[in-house]
Structure formats: structure tokens, C-alpha cells
Amino acid sequence: MAEERLYGLFLKAKENETRCIERIHGGGRWPSFHQCHRKRGHGKDGLYCKIHDPEVVKAKAEAKDKAWHTKWDYERSKEELSRLEHEAHQPMLEALKNVKKNLELQGLDVPGLVGNIGYQEVCAAIAKAEGK
Ligand SMILES: [Zn+2]
DSSP, rough: OOOOOOEEEGGGOOOOOTOOOEEEEOOSSOOOOOOSSSBBBBSSSBBOOOOOOOOHHHHHHHHHHHHHHHHHHHHHHHHHHHHHHHHHHHHHHHHHHHHHHHHHHOOOOOOOOOTTTTTTHHHHHHHHHTTT
16 A cells, blocks of 8 residues: 555645645644645656656755855855955055165156156056055
């Protein structure tokens, strides 16, 4: 004899053999589970509807899990990048200031002079880095 499946409040409802065997929580105060209203024909022995086919349910859960991990990896890489930028900020600014000073010491800060290539950009980058 096949396994008897019961549904409803106090499990008093018998299985409808044309419908999916999934138990759906009634959402009420009592633990009441009614049988899924959809027609069966999917999954193992064709006992499930399209939505409750265990393979579909599993695939859906896996896809959700994968999406969550992808999002988590993305957030983590964003944090990592922001940390690197933060750490690099001060040394880069110091390096630029040294380059600027060096160009000025060599008299290469005069606009239009051959050899002052980069001086304007260095000044602009320093100003930007200092929030000016
Ligand atoms: Zn169902």
C-alpha cells in the first residue's frame, strides 16, 4: 500500500491524487498544511507540480545561493579596492610633492619651457588629492 499523505488542520484531509503532494503552510496560528492546489505531473513519480518539483526547488535554491555569493564577493572586492586606495593615497601624494619640488629646484616649473612636461599635471593632481 502506498504511503498515506494527510493534510489540513489536525491532518484530517486525505490526499487528492490528482494534485501536487507538496504541503503548503496555511499561515494561520495553527500548524495547518494543505495540499498544493496545482496539478501533479512533475518530479519523482510525477507527484509534484512544476513549481514544487524537488529538482526545480533545489536548482532555485542553488541559484539564489550563488547570487548571494557573487554579491558578497563583489562587496568584498569593493571594500578591498577602497582600502587599497586609502592606503595608497598618502604615499602617492608625498611622491607627487617630491616630484613637484624637484621640478621647481631644477627650474622646470616655468610654463612653456621644454622639459617642464608633467609639471602642470603634477600640480593639478596634488590639488585634487588635497581636496582643493
Ligand atoms: Zn505544488
